[in-house]
Amino acid sequence: MPRFDPEDAAIKESVEVTYWEHLPSLGMYIRHEGYGFIALHRDLEHDSRLARVVLAHELGHHMLHDGIYLESSICPRVPGWSPLAVCHAEMQAERWAAERLLPLPFVEEMIARGGCVGEDIIGELADLARVPDRFARWWLDDLERRGVLQKMVTRP
Numbered sequence: 001m002p003r004f005d006p007e008d009a010a011i012k013e014s015v016e017v018t019y020w021e022h023l024p025s026l027g028m029y030i031r032h033e034g035y036g037f038i039a040l041h042r043d044l045e046h047d048s049r050l051a052r053v054v055l056a057h058e059l060g061h062h063m064l065h066d067g068i069y070l071e072s073s074i075c076p077r078v079p080g081w082s083p084l085a086v087c088h089a090e091m092q093a094e095r096w097a098a099e100r101l102l103p104l105p106f107v108e109e110m111i112a113r114g115g116c117v118g119e120d121i122i123g124e125l126a127d128l129a130r131v132p133d134r135f136a137r138w139w140l141d142d143l144e145r146r147g148v149l150q151k152m153v154t155r156p
């Protein structure tokens with residue numbers, strides 16, 4: 001699987017990424033005069049897996065919400081996972097990130113090989129995609145909830 005690199009993607013999109021000491025959330029997206037800026041909480045410098053998710057999420061706002069969303073988006077994230085249910089745009093950005101970090105063909109292949117979705121598969125997916133386990137778990141649940149993985153998943 002070609003691994004999605006959110007830092008490269010930000011460079012390609014000319015989005016400036018900076019780390020901030022005092023940020024009320026882990027990530028924030030700002031659009032100003034046509035340019036996108038992403039601020040990441042300084043703590044993420046020590047958690048590269050979570051940093052990949054948060055950066056991809058903020059890029060999701062950049063790609064999806066041009067002109068239809070707030071000038072500045074401070075992204076709430078509850079400890080269990082995710083920003084979800086806070087609002088539609090947050091869910092869209094989170095799914096945009098997940099579709100790139102854990103693409104469906106990759107997930108399907110892993111599940112087909114394992115036969116079912118258990119904690120071992122979640123851990124393996126998370127390791128290969130270099131994301132936190134809880135993000136992979138949330139994504140599989142989300143796909144299952146929406147019927148995308150329905151036919152493949154049998155929980156032990």
Ligand SMILES: [Zn+2]
Binds near residue numbers: 057061074076093
């Ligand atoms: Zn957000």
